[in-house]
Amino acid sequence: MGEGTEQMLAAVYLGDGVLAVQEVDLPTVGAQDVLVEISHCGVCGTDLHLVLEHIARPGSVLGHEWAGTIAGLGADVTDWAVGDRVVCGPVRGCGACRPCRSGRPSVCVQRPPVDHLGFRGAFARYVRAEADRLLRVPDTLPLRVAALTEPVAIAIHAVTLSGVTPADRVLITGAGPVGMLILAVLHAQGVHDVVVSEPAAARRVRALEVGAAAVVVPDDLPAAPMGRPVAEPFSVVFECSGHASACERALDQLDFAGTFVFVGTGHHQPRVNHNRVIILELTLIGAYNYDPAGWQPALDLLASGALPVDRLIHADDVTLDGLGDALHRLAAGEIPAKAMVRPVVSPAASATGS
Numbered sequence: 454m455g456e457g458t459e460q461m462l463a464a465v466y467l468g469d470g471v472l473a474v475q476e477v478d479l480p481t482v483g484a485q486d487v488l489v490e491i492s493h494c495g496v497c498g499t500d501l502h503l504v505l506e507h508i509a510r511p512g513s514v515l516g517h518e519w520a521g522t523i524a525g526l527g528a529d530v531t532d533w534a535v536g537d538r539v540v541c542g543p544v545r546g547c548g549a550c551r552p553c554r555s556g557r558p559s560v561c562v563q564r565p566p567v568d569h570l571g572f573r574g575a576f577a578r579y580v581r582a583e584a585d586r587l588l589r590v591p592d593t594l595p596l597r598v599a600a601l602t603e604p605v606a607i608a609i610h611a612v613t614l615s616g617v618t619p620a621d622r623v624l625i626t627g628a629g630p631v632g633m634l635i636l637a638v639l640h641a642q643g644v645h646d647v648v649v650s651e652p653a654a655a656r657r658v659r660a661l662e663v664g665a666a667a668v669v670v671p672d673d674l675p676a677a678p679m680g681r682p683v684a685e686p687f688s689v690v691f692e693c694s695g696h697a698s699a700c701e702r703a704l705d706q707l708d709f710a711g712t713f714v715f716v717g718t719g720h721h722q723p724r725v726n727h728n729r730v731i732i733l734e735l736t737l738i739g740a741y742n743y744d745p746a747g748w749q750p751a752l753d754l755l756a757s758g759a760l761p762v763d764r765l766i767h768a769d770d771v772t773l774d775g776l777g778d779a780l781h782r783l784a785a786g787e788i789p790a791k792a793m794v795r796p797v798v799s800p801a802a803s804a805t806g807s
């Protein structure tokens with residue numbers, strides 16, 4: 454298994470923002486690893502940044518939000534079998550460092566740095582995975598939906614850190630895939646008074662379908678009077694756009710003792726009105742990874758059927774040869790939900806041999 458001579462199709466990053474479908478070697482599988490045949494792999498905002506901003510290393514294969522079926526076992530793997538349906542959870546914390554001891558293993562100081570440059574990901578027919586990180590996908594949950602586990606875990610984490618309750622009035626700025634998942638998780642937790650601010654019309658429509666109480670365009674959000682809340686303030690804000698101007702305006706919308714959660718990353722840094730943070734006693738936090746329990750709550754939530762997955766996943770799956778185009782459409786806001794890649798090529802592309 455995994456001999457270097459065996460080949461598979463993958464979407465390979467060539468450099469200069471360009472991807473191409475190529476035959477590459479099957480991943481090499483160590484004694485404690487498994488080989489997983491990919492069913493679906495979601496396109497993450499990270500993938501967009503890595504390709505469109507030319508950060509990825511030429512020759513790398515991206516894609517980390519995958520679900521699949523075990524196709525081969527390393528010599529020491531005893532508790533998994535070929536055919537098991539799995540997703541791959543996070544690296545465990547060391548248990549000894551200060552973040553681990555305070556219940557935050559996702560920011561363990563011993564965590565290996567994210568190796569975006571040498572990444573060998575799941576926009577491919579197979580990936581290698583460490584057996585002790587696997588989670589079993591419930592029989593009732595399609596693998597295509599299970600591929601949402603990682604982004605759902607991220608959304609759950611942002612909601613957990615915010616301390617939001619059903620009594621809160623919530624604003625989400627940015628209705629991309631992450632904003633939509635946070636909206637869906639809030640809804641599933643009984644938090645219904647949620648307004649979504651989003652410039653793209655298709656994404657505002659989608660936000661209403663996923664459960665927003667109201668949608669607005671960013672210009673609808675008022676500037677705040679000095680030292681006082683706006684007329685209709687929010688107690689919790691999830692900033693999911695990553696745009697500096699949206700961050701600044703979102704911070705203006707908070708009520709006394711409100712909580713601001715940074716979720717969307719971006720090139721340009723927002724200016725934070727510290728006087729406002731002081732006078733209104735605001736809390737500003739960042740959310741990036743997962744709750745201490747990791748991904749199992751996300752798998753459970755997906756399996757429960759409580760999330761509107763048909764609204765959260767784009768209806769048209771992306772083929773390997775269609776990935777480059779999909780990245781541009783996602784960046785332009787033209788795809789209002791999570792795009793799922795199937796590791797196949799379209800009939801047209803395979804007919805021309807590309």
Ligand SMILES: [Zn+2]
Nearest residue numbers: 497498499518
């Ligand atoms: Zn991701």
Ligand SMILES: [Zn+2]
Nearest residue numbers: 547550553561
């Ligand atoms: Zn640790």
